[in-house]
Amino acid sequence: MQYDVIIIGAGPGGIFSAYELVKLNKDLKILVLESGTPLAQRNCPIDGKKIKSCINCKSCAIMNGFGGAGAFSDGKYNITNEFGGNLHEYVGKKEALELMNYVDEINMKHGGSNARKFSTANSALKKKCLENDLHLLDASVRHLGTDLNYIILENLYELLKDQVDFKFHKQVDNIVANDPYEVYVKDEVYLGKQVIVSTGRSGSKWMQKICDNLDIETKSNRVDIGVRVEIPAAIFETITDEVYESKIVYRTKKFQDKVRTFCMNPKGIVVNENTNGIITVNGHSYEDESKFSDNTNFALLVSNHFSEPFKDSNEYGESIAKLSNMLGGGVLVQRFGDLIRGQRSTPSRIEGGFVTPSLTATPGDLSLVIPKRQMDDIIEMIYALDKIAPGTASDDTLLYGVEVKFYNLQVDVNKNLETEHKGLYVIGDCSGVTHSLSHASASGVFVARQIAEK
Ligand SMILES: Cc1cc2nc3c(=O)[nH]c(=O)nc-3n(C[C@H](O)[C@H](O)[C@H](O)COP(=O)(O)OP(=O)(O)OC[C@H]3O[C@@H](n4cnc5c(N)ncnc54)[C@H](O)[C@@H]3O)c2cc1C
Numbered sequence: 001m002q003y004d005v006i007i008i009g010a011g012p013g014g015i016f017s018a019y020e021l022v023k024l025n026k027d028l029k030i031l032v033l034e035s036g037t038p039l040a041q042r043n044c045p046i047d048g049k050k051i052k053s054c055i056n057c058k059s060c061a062i063m064n065g066f067g068g069a070g071a072f073s074d075g076k077y078n079i080t081n082e083f084g085g086n087l088h089e090y091v092g093k094k095e096a097l098e099l100m101n102y103v104d105e106i107n108m109k110h111g112g113s114n115a116r117k118f119s120t121a122n123s124a125l126k127k128k129c130l131e132n133d134l135h136l137l138d139a140s141v142r143h144l145g146t147d148l149n150y151i152i153l154e155n156l157y158e159l160l161k162d163q164v165d166f167k168f169h170k171q172v173d174n175i176v177a178n179d180p181y182e183v184y185v186k187d188e189v190y191l192g193k194q195v196i197v198s199t200g201r202s203g204s205k206w207m208q209k210i211c212d213n214l215d216i217e218t219k220s221n222r223v224d225i226g227v228r229v230e231i232p233a234a235i236f237e238t239i240t241d242e243v244y245e246s247k248i249v250y251r252t253k254k255f256q257d258k259v260r261t262f263c264m265n266p267k268g269i270v271v272n273e274n275t276n277g278i279i280t281v282n283g284h285s286y287e288d289e290s291k292f293s294d295n296t297n298f299a300l301l302v303s304n305h306f307s308e309p310f311k312d313s314n315e316y317g318e319s320i321a322k323l324s325n326m327l328g329g330g331v332l333v334q335r336f337g338d339l340i341r342g343q344r345s346t347p348s349r350i351e352g353g354f355v356t357p358s359l360t361a362t363p364g365d366l367s368l369v370i371p372k373r374q375m376d377d378i379i380e381m382i383y384a385l386d387k388i389a390p391g392t393a394s395d396d397t398l399l400y401g402v403e404v405k406f407y408n409l410q411v412d413v414n415k416n417l418e419t420e421h422k423g424l425y426v427i428g429d430c431s432g433v434t435h436s437l438s439h440a441s442a443s444g445v446f447v448a449r450q451i452a453e454k
Pocket of ligand 1: 008009010011012013014033034035036062063064065066067068069070071072073074075076077078084170171172173198199200201202203206263273282283427428429430434435436437438440441
């Protein structure tokens with residue numbers, strides 16, 4: 001039960017910490033505690049026939065288990081300091097990019113060598129965006145796709161499983177800052193000289209509790225709220241064929257708010273996401289052409305930054321998502337034309353539309369859920385996008401809500417991602433420093449290198 005390093009959470013942050021630790025020092029005794037299941041046992045019961053929507057499993061197969069929230073994700077590794085986290089503020093811009101490129105190399109070596117890499121640099125799209133008051137952020141993106149992402153995770157597990165002690169179905173309850181650290185799972189205790197916490201977004205409430213217990217400062221002042229847009233793939237083809245994933249930012253005329261496109265899935269599908277029992281929406285796409293759909297989906301998110309005295313931005317986001325769950329029993333879907341005319345979408349209006357929804361959601365009225373400010377921002381952005389991709393503002397464009405991007409509380413860590421307790425590191429999305437696959441993985445490598453050096 002005594003380890004050199006205990007890693008809590010087997011998402012990208014935890015996996016890449018373990019990978020780098022093993023690579024740098026084979027003698028280290030490493031334990032990974034994961035509340036979910038091994039990769040092969042991660043099966044979401046929604047089959048679209050018998051079970052059509054989320055049944056709130058105790059451990060969500062989409063969010064928890066080996067591979068973390070990223071396991072069934074689209075596997076878009078964005079190599080950039082422009083979005084996906086603030087790792088560069090801790091480690092420096094150059095090192096952050098180096099770490100992300102290193103993660104990319106590992107993915108390529110372990111099954112991802114066929115994945116395409118796109119870049120926004122010097123793209124014609126950038127100019128077209130600027131001409132229309134839209135701003136395309138610089139990034140290169142490796143698109144693994146859900147299928148290749150899964151294969152890489154399988155390969156990394158095979159590589160690590162004999163050198164790292166993986167324990168699944170182990171929900172860590174508490175960490176006590178003794179020497180060594182005591183990590184509690186119910187009445188079991190594991191001892192670790194160093195602890196890396198990488199519990200992701202799904203562990204954010206737990207993280208708050210741990211920080212309170214250990215007197216580690218936190219703050220939470222941002223949440224992004226919006227919808228997922230689904231359109232015929234042809235409308236966005238000029239964009240997605242050129243850069244695949246584009247982060248386009250627009251400042252609205254009415255409120256001067258920033259709205260951005262997020263998580264673009266060419267020829268992909270819209271999916272449910274369960275965060276702490278609240279059903280929100282997300283998207284997937286595949287590298288394998290046989291799995292392509294006729295539609296492209298992406299999120300439109302409005303950033304909300306709160307100032308004193310309000311301290312719980314996630315609670316704000318959750319309350320809005322809960323409203324859609326209350327009205328629709330889960331995610332709501334509405335045609336853009338219905339929204340503009342001020343009428344709810346009904347099953348027959350959705351059926352009569354020319355875009356076939358890829359997710360079974362409840363037809364409804366998003367204006368009863370999303371506050372007016374954010375709703376107006378989203379509508380303005382859709383009309384702005386229509387200028388670079390005509391057809392976006394069509395009557396039949398589908399809007400799913402609510403998409404919420406929760407930002408984890410910002411945990412007070414130093415430049416080494418170490419808390420005020422020596423040897424206790426907080427990395428990945430649960431730290432608030434990262435919110436993407438590439439940044440979370442890179443933060444794991446960064447911390448592992450420091451521990452190995454010690
Ligand atoms: C559907 C979907 C699609 C996405 N697509 C992309 C994409 O294409 N590109 C991108 O960059 N990002 C994407 N993301 C976000 C990305 O998955 C996350 O940013 C990334 O997984 C964060 O990694 P992490 O290791 O910090 O946390 P996570 O991946 O969330 O892993 C944390 C792990 O910790 C475990 N855990 C939590 N609490 C405890 C506890 N108390 N004890 C033990 N274990 C615990 C969880 O079960 C989980 O397995 C997507 C997310 C979702 C949900």
